[in-house]
Amino acid sequence: MNYQMVRAGSAALLLGALVLAVTTPAHGQDAATLFKAKCAACHSADGSGSGSMGKQLGVTDLRADAVQKQTDAQLNDSITNGKGKKMPAYKGKLTDDQIKGLVGYIRELAKK
Ligand code: HEC
Structure with a gap:
């Protein structure tokens, strides 16, 4: 493997990491x-x-x-069981992880 191939490989890796970072939402955001x-x-x-539904x-x-x-x-129990x-x-309807996040x-x- 020559030097240029290694460089191309690491550039591709870096790009992959960037795409992941941009498309994976942070937990809080989720x-x-x-x-x-x-x-x-x-x-x-x-x-x-305080919305109309909430008030009702x-x-x-x-x-x-x-x-x-x-x-x-x-x-957690209120959300899970109502x-x-x-x-x-x-x-x-929601996973345990999603409820924990909420x-x-x-x-x-x-x-x-
Ligand atoms: C259809 C309307 C509705 C939706 C949708 C709804 N809730 Fe509620 N929620 C209520 C009502 C009404 C209460 C009050 C229940 C009671 O105390 O009698 C409540 C109570 C709660 C409580 C307990 C609060 C307390 O006083 O102890 C939590 C926590 C909660 N909701 C979280 C959520 C979460 C998180 C979601 C979304 C996944 C959600 N709710 C969706 C209507 C809703």
């Missing part, structure tokens, strides 16, 4: 996208639940102490 797609209709994009359903502000003081396991009559269960995202919402 949860944010998911939240907007699946949860914001009722909970609003900021988690406040009487959702709790996800940033409030009542929610934030719960453990990750409790929030809560009350109107919070849908996402068991089987719990993290709910924590982030409170810090904004």
Whole structure:
């Protein structure tokens, strides 16, 4: 293998790594996208639940102490199995990892 081939090979590797870095969303971004797609209709994009649907359903502000003081396991359970009559269960619709990501995202919402 001559020097030029090695250089071409490493350039291709570098390009591959760049493409991966650009197309693979960061974990937090992923949860944010998911939240907007699946949860914001009722909970609003900021988690406040202040939209018309949220008001109608009487959702709790996800940033409030009542929610934030719960453990990750409790929030996980609300998302997995639903809560009350109107919070849908996402068991089987989202993976455990996605639900975990959403719990993290709910924590982030409170810090904004
Ligand atoms: C159809 C409307 C709707 C959608 C969609 C929805 N929720 Fe909810 N959610 C509710 C309602 C209503 C409650 C309040 C339930 C209660 O306490 O009676 C709730 C409660 C919760 C709670 C518990 C809050 C508390 O007070 O303990 C969490 C956590 C939660 N939702 C997260 C999510 C996440 C994450 C998603 C998206 C994957 C989502 N919700 C999608 C309506 C919705």
